[in-house]
Amino acid sequence: MNLYRGITSKLLLKQSFSINQAKFFSVSRINFNSDLKERDLDDLYKKVVVQVRGHDNAVLESYKNFVQQTSKELDVNLNEIRQPDRFIERWTILKSRFSNRKHMRQYEMRTHFREFEFKHLTGSTCDTLLEYIQRNLPEGVAMHVHKTKITQLPEHFNN
Numbered sequence: 001m002n003l004y005r006g007i008t009s010k011l012l013l014k015q016s017f018s019i020n021q022a023k024f025f026s027v028s029r030i031n032f033n034s035d036l037k038e039r040d041l042d043d044l045y046k047k048v049v050v051q052v053r054g055h056d057n058a059v060l061e062s063y064k065n066f067v068q069q070t071s072k073e074l075d076v077n078l079n080e081i082r083q084p085d086r087f088i089e090r091w092t093i094l095k096s097r098f099s100n101r102k103h104m105r106q107y108e109m110r111t112h113f114r115e116f117e118f119k120h121l122t123g124s125t126c127d128t129l130l131e132y133i134q135r136n137l138p139e140g141v142a143m144h145v146h147k148t149k150i151t152q153l154p155e156h157f158n159n
Contacts, residue, residue: 004125007023007132015105036066037084042121042122042124043123043124043126043149043150044120044121044123044149044150045118045120045121045123045126045147045148045150046120046123046148046149046150047079047117047118047119047147047148048117048118048121048122048126048130048145048146048147048148049115049116049117049118049145049146049148050067050115050116050117050118050130050133050143050144050145050146051113051115051116051143051144051145051146052113052115052116052137052142052143052144053104053111053112053113053141053142053144054111054112054115054138054140054142055109055110055111055112055140056112056140057086057112059141060112060113060114062138062140063114063137063138063141064081064114064116065154066084066113066115066133066136067081067116067133068081068097070129070132070133071116071118071129074125074128074129074132076121076125076129077118077119077120077121078117078118079117079118079119080115080116080117081115081116081117082114082115082117083113083114083115083134084115085111085113086109086111086112086113087110087111087113088107088108088109088111089108089109089111090106090107090108090109091107091108092105092106093105093106093107123130126147130145
């Protein structure tokens with residue numbers, strides 16, 4: 001420690017060191033007693049529901065296989081895979097801008113859904129899993145995540 005103080009005091013007196021040299025001499029002290037008391041506990045999630053939606057059913061089917069394989073490799077409890085009904089939005093508009101009310105055109109947009117329900121995850125496992133499956137999300141697919149966290153009851157409920 002005395003060597004460290006001697007080197008840094010000489011460098012500070014000269015003031016001719018660069019930022020990179022200062023990073024080399026930086027030392028952090030760890031206070032183990034306070035770290036054990038203030039240790040962050042990992043969050044626990046009862047369930048995590050991941051909903052993906054897209055316009056192509058084949059893409060969602062392929063992504064479903066990817067999520068199944070990922071959960072199997074990471075040893076994550078994939079409880080259920082649901083396929084809710086598709087949502088169809090239709091527009092009926094005139095074929096021409098100004099006239100001919102008889103001639104109409106109908107357009108529709110179909111949105112398909114998949115829901116993956118994971119049970120009993122820790123915070124770090126959940127973050128790792130979600131980051132991995134979000135990075136491999138196909139183009140044109142949206143993802144919504146709903147987490148149900150387990151917490152302790154406040155003390156005023158226990159009385």
